[in-house]
Amino acid sequence: MFADQIRDSQNAPAPDSAPLRLLTITHDARVQRALDVLWRDHDVIACADPLAAAALAASRDVDAVLCDQRVGQAFGVDLLREIRQLHPRALRMLLSDRPEPRLLLDAINEAEVFRLVFQPWNIAAMRDAASAALRAARLAPPLSVAAPSDEEIEHVRKTMAVVVIESDAAVQQRLRDLLHGHYKTHFAVSLDRALQFMEQHETGVLVCSTASGRGDLITALKALKQAHPHLATVVIDALDDADRAAELVNEAQVFRLMRRPFNPALCRPYVDAALARYWQIKQQPQSAWRVFPAESLVAERAPQRLPPALLNRIRGLPGRLHEAEGVR
């Protein structure tokens, strides 16, 4: 299992490693003071000026950024997107006290946030997020913002499978029309069928709808990401529950999210981006720490609650990370 491989090789940062350098961007002095105390063991750099934030992140070479949803006239998502371009090494977290569907979509698909944090935050989860960011900053090389070359993408499209789990026949047909012929696709009506295929074929991207299949697909996604963090997922969700969206980001590290009914024009660009991400991590497996999911906040929805046979099957999927080959 990939996660085990990483854990066996280099586990956590050395105890004497430098503390996490974390930029917090908020206009709210009360929030800033609370963050200062919350992360007092780390090096917290406060910023209330949205115009200076991205440059500050780069000049101070911060490991992580937490940005409020709104900083003066600026939107947190826009600032994080800017920071992603200027200083991609910094892991991004968005703080929001009133998440809206549009904000969630932009945070996931454009700012590629590492964690979505809703107020009031969970103290333990926030400290875990800082620890995870520290581990990623010390162990994982940055994931490039630049897209792979056309040659690479073509190679990836031909060799790595895109598995679609969709039980709704009409939606599956729609996805088939969009994806078939462009990728090495496999369509399944259930997780079980998808796993059968994934056991035999290298799979780079999983496309699924949260309404698909029986049982809790989100919990299965969490287990998949914990065992195989390199796998990129594109999820279709109604986005009617912000907490579920946060669960998908934080605990299942969803790479792209589409709002149901989904916009077909986004489907292929998202799958292309997901394949590119899979390819990047395959080239440098340690970077998977950057997309490693958090532990479940709700015990009932933790991967450990899945039936043992299913959990073992998910964990036993071949990693294939050290078999990178082909174009460079």
Added chain:
Amino acid sequence: MDWMILVLLLVALGAIVQLWLELKRQKRETMSANFAVEEAQRELDRLQAAQAQTIHVTRLAALGQMVVGIARDIDVPIGFARNNITMIVELLEEYRALVQQYDLAVQHCLQPVDLLFSADKASLDKLVKYVEEARRKLFEARASVESSALPNNARQLLVDSGDSLAQLTARVGSLKDFARSDSDAPALVDVGDRIDRALSLAQPRLHDRIEVVRQVGPLPKVRCAPGDLEQVFLSLITNAAFAIEGKGKLTISAKATPDQIDVVFEDTGSGMADNILPKIFEPFFSTRPPGEGTGLGLTIAHKIITGMGGSIRVQTTPRQGSVFTVTLPVGAAATDSADVR
């Protein structure tokens, strides 16, 4: 001759009987008419009560629609205060550890005092070194206690928690005011203040994604039930918020002429198609998904404003936005009226 008198008497008697019957008929008709008037009055009262009930229900429905946002509004400051309290406990524990270190240093300093009286020369030299070391430790421990930011941090977190809870109290107060404002008697009302109250109530729907531009200067007061005006503004603001998908802008401006006040709500939302526009004031017409609107908000708003002698006008462009203009007549300031902000 006698029979003529008899005939005259009979005629007179007949006339009297006829007159009596006519009077009786008229009395019956009057009673019937009075009854009809009373019945009509009762019906009017019933209709007015029903209308008031509808306004009340719509007001509560507006609150109901905001319940998720309201729950978050309450949850955030409470959670903030709870988190701060958790961290204050941690800070106090850490401060306690510092003080304990200081205590140890003090004890360390006291030990040589006992030895001092029974010491020889060699021991005294050792003792001097010990005292120097003890003084250094004591100085460091004292410096740690004095320079520690922990008590200040804890104090600041407590102040922030108090502010957060005060904000919550104000929020709950405005919700209570809105829910019970049906009983408001007409009074001279500050329109700008009602806009602010409606904005505050609608905050869960606007929040950070919608930029609100408020261009409201000093305005004359208008006579109305304060809660009614707030309900109209709330309805228009929440409609604008619903029309804006993602980020957008809502501009609220107001200007006064000697006779009237125009309050304009201009949004950058989806606008309305030509076939929607004529229906927007119809009862139970809604473009929102089932469960997200009563379809009565604009109907009630229109009823309230026309009841005040004003009007609501709409301009809309699909995919660009809508402009709702509420015109309110400016009544003479009555000295016997209550003056409400």
